[in-house]
Amino acid sequence: MTYLDHAATTSLRPEAAAAMMAALEHTGNPSSLHKAGRQSRRTVEMAREQIAVALKARPSEVLFTSGGTESDNQAIKGLHWERQAADPNRRLIISSEAEHHAVLDPIEWLVGSGQAEVYWLKLNRDGVVDLNDLATVLAERAREVSLISVMWANNETGVIQPISEIVKLAQPHKIPVHSDAVQAASCLEIDFAATGLAALSISGHKIGAPVGVGALLLQRAYKPVPVMHGGGQERNIRSGTIPAGLIAAFGAALQSTIADRDERNAENKKLRDVLVNQVQALIPGTVVTAANAERMPSVAHFTFEGCEGHTLLMLLDAAGVYCSSGSACTAGVHRPSHVLGAMGYSEAEALGALRVSFGRGSTTADVENLLAALPDAVEKARATAALSRVHRQA
């Protein structure tokens, strides 16, 4: 098996498994006052400190959630509602169409239900946010803006956004900036305090913790309206019994992710660069996505001209190589990537996408296995794309 889909989810780290099992052995609700409760609470607070240290935040700025989607929803809806309540004129959310659906959809829901307006920032062909465009819209409409949300690194292409510059442009207007760092957390250095971000989303399963836990880093000055109401855990923002086992795993996973990050990045980058060079040499009509942008070392993203990405994935799967098209999937049916669409790709170009993502344990053999299967798979996926064109003509 050749697993090259670490951006979708990555393997459980042994440190995380051990921490979780130890916590699960113990019975006690972290919110209970008795000794059993206090012991669970201690597990939670130690993990909170691990995460705060890893991301250069204060422990009180770490709110545990169920994962990236919840963190994004809480940040966007909650901060928008908070800012709206303080000043009803602040209706405008600034973001980009290359965001993950966990950011796009809450914004579109707010807009669709008449609660907000949105300004989508221009992107260049490499998918990087146009800072001049942001400066222009802020110069004209800063007093209407509720928040800005721009991801740290893109989940499909690996492109890194200029987060510090975005915050610098927003700060004079005292506009909170949120960033989805779900992908970035595995391999980029995150200094929450230094960036000046108001809020940042991370997720456990992208860094070797189980699915079902994440965090929202949130400056203490903000009191976003809760998305869920209940027992008032997590600064009265995120109600629900605090899952000590998942959180213990999350803390341990992030700590060890930071510990081996530089070494892993160097190895992954080496593999990625070999792959990119070889694919370009072996397969005519290869386009390396965002070749001119700063990208995460763990992601290689391609489009192959005249090719069907989902067929490519199926053929690679049959060869025991697991990759992704990176695009959203509805009822198992693949649609062209909205990220590539936002970057100016046509639907036909976007359909031929392949995302290869490296992680802990990726090896040269993985690259070799992919390279052995890919040229034939691309050729066949081009043949089926041609058939689709024939059968879809009226």
Added chain:
Amino acid sequence: MRVLAALSGGVDSAVAAARVVAAGHDVTGVHLALSANPQTFRDGARGCCSLEDSRDARRAADVLGIPFYVWDMAEEFRLGVMEDFIAEYEAGRTPNPCLRCNEKVKFSALLDRAIALGFDAVATGHYAKIVNGSNGAELHRAVDPQKDQSYVLGVLEQWQLEKAMFPVGDTHKPDIRLEAEKLDLLVAKKPDSHDICFIPDGDTAGFLTSKIGTRAGDVIEITTGEVVGRHSGTHTFTIGQRRGLNLGRPAADGQPRYVVKIDAAENRVYVGPVDYLSVNVINGIRPTWPNGEIASGTEVGLQWRAHGTEVPARLEITDSGVRVQVAESIRGVAAGQQAVFYIGSKVVGSMIIESSELVTQ
């Protein structure tokens, strides 16, 4: 062989795939997403493109231990089946969408992809049999006459039949359900699908009106030429239809009235007594001959609608197509339907019915 098993989410295709796996082939399962907007669940009558069906198909593949994928053929289905369905009704004809789906989607778009991807055959849960004969692969009726689907496959050509596998055609349906139960397939007791899959509520006239609109016109009594009512569009009628004519008053002869003729160009629907439905000559176009053209004068069995009976008939190849003569007149022959020709249990050819008439012999 490398076999692609089309899994609809129903029991027949699941058992078909199971049998191909048991025969030792290398099997991959695919479910076709045929609707651009799949509904989550359907009440009552169900089609083959709801999310529930997609999940059932996936679970069948899990139980069989084969890879599973969903292929998006919504656009092929819309163009080849739904648009054709609407256009045919608009032109006053009565299409068979299941037959078109087999012709344009399952054994064309799907089969082409399968071949391009290196598969040797496509297996489905249709009740029909493939027999290897001296003139290539032959299509035969299934052993279960209640479930036989050779009619809706009757349009397939040799190149399609030689890549097709119908593993359940040699078994009666109740035994297929028992086999599914033994294999722990969760769909063993799932009800059969009946209606047109893209019209889940069964209201064909309502569906067509939503696509074509209302085009009011006269209903005319064919025996007198008198206007006896109004209709809201010829596309809401089928030859032989008796219900929903809204004639208001009984006919002079006191006999029930049927739709006997649809004139879409003039926007008229003709009604008349049952005798007017009787014909003994059928003319058709676009014939198919899966094992070679049949000579004029050949005696065949004729089936002219799904789930219909078979009657003796004689074929004549003409310049424009095929003319079929039946010894005893038959009723309910609608333009647009397929006529399928049998010799014994074997399908020897087919045509699309263009016109029919009663000729004094």
